[in-house]
Amino acid sequence: MKVDLLVVEDLWKFYGKEVILKNVNFNVEKGETKVIIGPSGAGKSTLLRCINLLVRPDRGRIVLDGDVITERRDVHNIRSQIGFVFQHFNLFNHLTAIDNVLLGLIKVKRLSREDAMRKAKEALLSVGIAEDLWRKYPAQLSGGQQQRVAIARAIAMDPKIILFDEPTSALDPELIWEVLNVMEKLSRNGMTMIVVTHELGFAIKVAHEVMFMDGGTIIEKGLPEQILLNPRSERVRRFMERMWYLYSMDRKFWRSENAK
Amino acid sequence: MLNNILYILFNYGSALEVGLRHTIIITVTSYFTGLVVGLLIAVLRVYGGRWIRGVLGILVEIIRGTPMMVQLFFVYYALPEIGLLLNPVAASIIAIAINSAVYQSEYIRASISAIPYSQFESALSIGLTKSRAVLTIILPQAIRVATPALVNEAVYLFKYSSIAYFVTAPELMYIGKFIGSRTFLYVEMYIVLAAIYVATSIVLTELAKVIERRYVIPGLLKSKA
Amino acid sequence: MDWINNVQFFTYVGVILSSIGTTLALSLASFSIATIVALLLSFIEIFGPRPLVKAVEWYVKIVRGIPLILALFMFYYGLPRVGFPLPPLYSAIMGIALVDSAYQEQLFKGAIEGVSERQVEAAYAIGLTQWEVFRHVILPQAFRIALPGWINEFSMVLKDSSIAYAIGVTEIFTQAVHVAHVIADYLRPLLIVSLIYLCICYPLSQISSRFHKGLVEMGMMGS
Ligand SMILES: Nc1ncnc2c1ncn2[C@@H]1O[C@H](COP(=O)(O)OP(=O)(O)OP(=O)(O)O)[C@@H](O)[C@H]1O
Ligand SMILES: [Mg+2]
Numbered sequence: 281m282k283v284d285l286l287v288v289e290d291l292w293k294f295y296g297k298e299v300i301l302k303n304v305n306f307n308v309e310k311g312e313t314k315v316i317i318g319p320s321g322a323g324k325s326t327l328l329r330c331i332n333l334l335v336r337p338d339r340g341r342i343v344l345d346g347d348v349i350t351e352r353r354d355v356h357n358i359r360s361q362i363g364f365v366f367q368h369f370n371l372f373n374h375l376t377a378i379d380n381v382l383l384g385l386i387k388v389k390r391l392s393r394e395d396a397m398r399k400a401k402e403a404l405l406s407v408g409i410a411e412d413l414w415r416k417y418p419a420q421l422s423g424g425q426q427q428r429v430a431i432a433r434a435i436a437m438d439p440k441i442i443l444f445d446e447p448t449s450a451l452d453p454e455l456i457w458e459v460l461n462v463m464e465k466l467s468r469n470g471m472t473m474i475v476v477t478h479e480l481g482f483a484i485k486v487a488h489e490v491m492f493m494d495g496g497t498i499i500e501k502g503l504p505e506q507i508l509l510n511p512r513s514e515r516v517r518r519f520m521e522r523m524w525y526l527y528s529m530d531r532k533f534w535r536s537e538n539a540k
Numbered sequence: 541m542l543n544n545i546l547y548i549l550f551n552y553g554s555a556l557e558v559g560l561r562h563t564i565i566i567t568v569t570s571y572f573t574g575l576v577v578g579l580l581i582a583v584l585r586v587y588g589g590r591w592i593r594g595v596l597g598i599l600v601e602i603i604r605g606t607p608m609m610v611q612l613f614f615v616y617y618a619l620p621e622i623g624l625l626l627n628p629v630a631a632s633i634i635a636i637a638i639n640s641a642v643y644q645s646e647y648i649r650a651s652i653s654a655i656p657y658s659q660f661e662s663a664l665s666i667g668l669t670k671s672r673a674v675l676t677i678i679l680p681q682a683i684r685v686a687t688p689a690l691v692n693e694a695v696y697l698f699k700y701s702s703i704a705y706f707v708t709a710p711e712l713m714y715i716g717k718f719i720g721s722r723t724f725l726y727v728e729m730y731i732v733l734a735a736i737y738v739a740t741s742i743v744l745t746e747l748a749k750v751i752e753r754r755y756v757i758p759g760l761l762k763s764k765a
Numbered sequence: 766m767d768w769i770n771n772v773q774f775f776t777y778v779g780v781i782l783s784s785i786g787t788t789l790a791l792s793l794a795s796f797s798i799a800t801i802v803a804l805l806l807s808f809i810e811i812f813g814p815r816p817l818v819k820a821v822e823w824y825v826k827i828v829r830g831i832p833l834i835l836a837l838f839m840f841y842y843g844l845p846r847v848g849f850p851l852p853p854l855y856s857a858i859m860g861i862a863l864v865d866s867a868y869q870e871q872l873f874k875g876a877i878e879g880v881s882e883r884q885v886e887a888a889y890a891i892g893l894t895q896w897e898v899f900r901h902v903i904l905p906q907a908f909r910i911a912l913p914g915w916i917n918e919f920s921m922v923l924k925d926s927s928i929a930y931a932i933g934v935t936e937i938f939t940q941a942v943h944v945a946h947v948i949a950d951y952l953r954p955l956l957i958v959s960l961i962y963l964c965i966c967y968p969l970s971q972i973s974s975r976f977h978k979g980l981v982e983m984g985m986m987g988s
Contacts, residue, residue, distance in 0.1 A: 334889055360892025370887035373985045374905050384891035387901060419984045437891060605966035606959045607924035609938060614959075617951040695829075702832035703928065713834060726842045734831055734839070741830030 284343075285310040285472050286331070286441055291340035293326055293496075300326050301337070302496045308441065308474060313467040315483040315504070316476045318493035319519060324476045327493070328443045331474070332362040345440055360388045363434030363442035368450050369426040371418040377429045378404065378414040381436050389437065403436035404429065407462045424455030428462055435466065442466070444475040480508055480527055492516045544728040552719045559715030560736065562629060566701045566711055570636035571694050577637070578644030579679075585645065586652050587674060603642040609703060611635045616707040632704035632711075636697060644693055651685035652678060684755050691748035695741050702737075712736060774953065781940045781957050788936040791854065792923040795861035799922070800915075802862070803869030810870070811877055821870070828867035833928050836860035841932040857929035865922055872918060876911035877903060879986070906985055913977040920966045937961055 286308040293301040300323050308314055316324050329335040331342060333355045342350045349358045371380050378400055385396035404414060407428040418426055427447055434442050444463065448456040460482050467473060467486050477483065483490055484504045491501040492511070500507060500516050508524075511517045549556075585596050603611065615638075616631035626634065655678055663673035683690075705713035712733060720729040810821040840863075841856035851859065880903045888902040927938035935943075941958035945951040980986040 332890060334886060356889070356892045356894045356897075358892075359890055362890075364887075364890035366883065366887060366890075368883060370883045372884060372887065372902055372906075373881075373983050374902075374909060383901060384893070387897055388892040417983055419982055433891065601967055601970070602959075602963065604970065605920075605963040607927040607938065607962060609924075609927040609930065610955055610959050610962070613942070613951060614955050617945070618955055621950065621952050699830060699832040702834050705834060706931070713832065717838075726838075727846050730835060730839050730843060733835055737832055737835065738827050738830035742826055745826070745829075 283310045284308065285312075285345055286474075287341070287343040288331070289341045289343070291327070291330060291342065292338050293323070293330060293335065294338050300496050301330065304340070304497055306491060306498060306501065308472060309488075310472055311470045312472055312488045313486055314474045315487035315490045316474065316493055317478065317483065317490060317507070317519075317523075322493040323496040324493055325445050328364070328445050328474065328476060331443060332359050332364055334359075334364075356388070360384065360437060361440050363437060363439035365427070365430050365434055365442065365444045365447045367446040369418070369423070369430045371426055371430055371433070373418055376415050376417055377409065377421065377425075380418070380429055381433045384433065384437050399436050400432070403432040406435065406465075407432045408458070422455060423451045424458045427451065427455075427459045431459070431462055431466070435471070441472040441474065444473060444477065446476050446478070448477065448479060478523065480523060484508060492519070494519075541728060544723075544725045545732060548719060548723065548725060548728055548732055552715075552723075555715050555719060556712070556732070556736070559710060559712040562704075562709060562711040563698070563701050563713075566629060566632050566636065566704055566709065567694070567698045570633045570640055570701070571697050573633070573637040574640030574644050574693075574697075575690070577641035579648055581641060581645035582648035582652060583674065583679070585649055587670075600642050600645065603639060604646070608635065608639045608700065609706070611639055612703055612707060628704065628707045628709035629711075631707055632701070632709045636701060636704075640693060640697055644690060647686045647689040647693070648682060651682040651689075654685055655681050687755050688748075688752050691751060695744045695748065698744060699737050699741060777944050777948070777954060778957050780944055781937055781954065782961065784935050784937045784940040785961065787854070787934065788923070788926055788938075791857055791861070791926045791929060791934065791936055792919070795858045795865060795926070796919050796922045798858070798862035799865035799869050802866040803873055806866065806870045807873035807877065810874055825867045825870055828864060831864060833860065833864050833925055834931050836864050837929065837932050853929070853932045853934045856932055857926070857934045861922060861925060861929075865918065865925075868921075869915070869918060872911055872914045873907070876907040876914075879910045880906045881985075909976075909980055909983075910985060913973040913980070916969055916973040916976070920969050923965060924962060 284307045288304055288306050291301055291304040292299070304327060306314075316327070318324055326335060330337045333349065337350060340350070341348055344358065344361065347358075352358055371377075372383065375383065381400040381403055382396050385391045385399055386393065389396075391399065401414075409425060409428055409432060413421065413425060413429075418429075421429065431442075431447075447463070448459050451459065456479070460479060463473070463475065464482070464486050475482075475487070487504045489501060490504045490507040491498050492507055492513075493499070494515060500511055500513050507516065508520055511520055581596055581600070584592050585600075588596070612632065612635040615635040616626065616628065619626065619631075659677055659681065660673055663677040664670070668676065701711060702713040704711050705717065708714060716729050716733045720726040723729070806821050806824065809817050813821070837857055837860040840851060840859045841853060844851050844856070884902055884906065885898060888898040893901065926936055929936055930939040930942065933939070937958050941954040944954040948954075977986075
């Protein structure tokens with residue numbers, strides 16, 4: 281039986297009079313990877329920030345694992361169950377790679393130093409950060425390494441779900457791959473994730489469902505092939521055409537390769 | 541107390557005015573001299589030859605590493621020993637200008653180095669000579685980046701010009717002390733002085749904010765990692 | 766000039782140096798008091814309730830406008846009028862501490878506000894509470910951001926302590942002027958006292974820029 285891990289119902293957000301999110305509804309099943317695509321300013325980042333309560337929605341409900349988190353007051357407890365990976369990594373500049381991972385384990389999860397250490401090492405290794413990098417400061421790591429440490433920081437907390445906000449768009453092309461690779465592995469191992477990204481290859485290959493956002497709302501959702509190659513709405517089709525042009529990929533190639 | 545303050549203002553108002561005038565003359569003259577010299581030092585320290593950079597670097601460290609008091613006493617009391625006799629106001633202006641030039645050069649130099657090198661390269665790429673690139677592309681940006689610090693320096697000098705008191709320049713502090721000794725109303729006098737200094741510095745600071753807002757380049761150097 | 770070889774020259778050095786203790790005590794005491802006051806005020810300005818924030822803002826505005834000499838006079842000549850006379854050294858400590866507290870307040874406030882928004886957001890995202898975010902992310906970063914400026918501020922106080930000459934505190938500058946009066950020559954005592962200030966300020970400025978460089982390299986501050 282399919283279980284909904286996350287339910288978002290009728291979510292609205294205003295900044296002043298401006299509507300940023302309007303009537304957003306969707307469910308995420310346990311173990312599902314959802315990709316959100318949409319033009320700049322569509323409200324994708326705001327949606328993710330609402331889900332882990334970095335931003336308070338003005339209306340609507342968010343239910344995480346049966347828990348109506350929009351009604352909870354102890355937001356930090358909720359946030360510790362939700363991983364967040366930022367576009368600009370946002371590693372703590374004053375802490376080494378491993379201390380970045382340890383901070384949440386020790387201060388939030390209140391693990392003992394040894395347990396935290398074990399977990400942190402495990403998480404770092406799982407994203408391919410070898411021991412020689414553990415004691416380095418963020419500024420001494422490449423962008424791809426920083427982002428993988430940031431992913432380790434998120435997964436070490438054993439979150440129920442991880443939110444990725446354009447995790448590769450600040451990276452050089454050859455570093456994008458190493459990060460996407462880690463994310464793909466995570467997805468295959470059953471992590472529930474919502475990923476805002478423009479990496480179409482990743483979306484086709486990994487996503488279980490793709491949602492297209494524009495003007496603060498979801499205008500179309502469906503299987504990756506359908507949204508990326510055969511969208512119903514005119515708006516999505518125009519956007520996707522441009523995206524495919526940018527990625528200069530042959531649509532036919534994907535269609536045949538990925539035909540189930 | 542209030543009566544005494546009114547008494548001072550009433551009887552010595554014109555003396556205070558003279559004091560304020562001298563304070564302003566000392567501040568304004570030394571500030572702008574300092575700005576021009578500071579600009580020169582900054583540019584030479586960034587783009588000059590090795591020797592110039594070295595000598596200026598040492599000079600800057602010496603001035604930065606010693607009190608303005610020492611510099612003032614040096615100009616007023618020690619220079620006559622080598623035959624250079626200056627009146628109190630001139631000595632104060634020179635000492636304060638030298639000190640301020642060094643600090644202002646540091647602010648400008650820091651902001652020059654904050655302008656990305658790519659700006660210089662793209663200036664060269666459109667065919668400007670090096671010196672024109674510095675003058676027309678780098679400095680205008682650097683000055684704007686430095687504006688808050690430079691304006692702060694002006695406010696700082698206004699109150700710091702009070703050290704001219706030590707060499708008997710007839711500025712506010714000196715006149716105040718003089719009035720105090722005539723009337724024995726020292727405390728009242730200090731309150732009047734404090735009011736003048738504080739009011740002026742608040743007005744200058746507000747003015748500075750207006751200037752900053754006008755000259756800031758939108759978005760430049762605002763981003764943080 | 767043959768005075769380097771002059772035995773008397775070293776006597777002057779000795780006389781002036783004999784007051785270094787006063788200079789250091791004066792600077793360290795006023796600087797520490799200013800730091801404590803400034804820390805409190807900056808926390809209030811950032812985290813306090815609105816009326817207190819306004820009060821701190823005005824404190825800084827007013828105190829920043831007062832020339833140091835005037836502050837010293839106010840403590841030295843003003844306090845006796847309200848029945849609380851202070852010896853010169855203590856008046857100087859209070860005066861310098863008062864003026865410097867306003868500068869340090871701005872330094873600390875700027876440092877706390879200088880911690881990047883993104884760092885704070887990431888800290889909240891892993892589930893830290895407000896206090897924990899402050900304790901584990903904002904404070905350690907703000908400390909590093911403030912450190913170079915704080916060290917420079919001490920140099921400023923050290924140099925400004927020479928103004929205590931105005932109320933007759935015998936620190937090194939006053940002592941140098943005394944020597945100058947006695948030997949009827951300002952050049953040598955002033956050079957000696959300059960050298961003493963330099964010996965303290967120059968290393969401090971080097972240390973400060975080292976820390977600053979480190980900050981830039983760690984991405985905690987634009988260059
Ligand atoms: N704190 C804020 N205050 C006011 N407006 C905001 C704020 N944050 C976001 N917005 C506005 O909300 C809208 C949606 O922003 P959001 O960052 O969610 O878009 P996005 O889809 O993530 O775009 P991008 O692809 O550029 O990241 C934008 O118009 C933005 O200007
Ligand atoms: Mg976004």
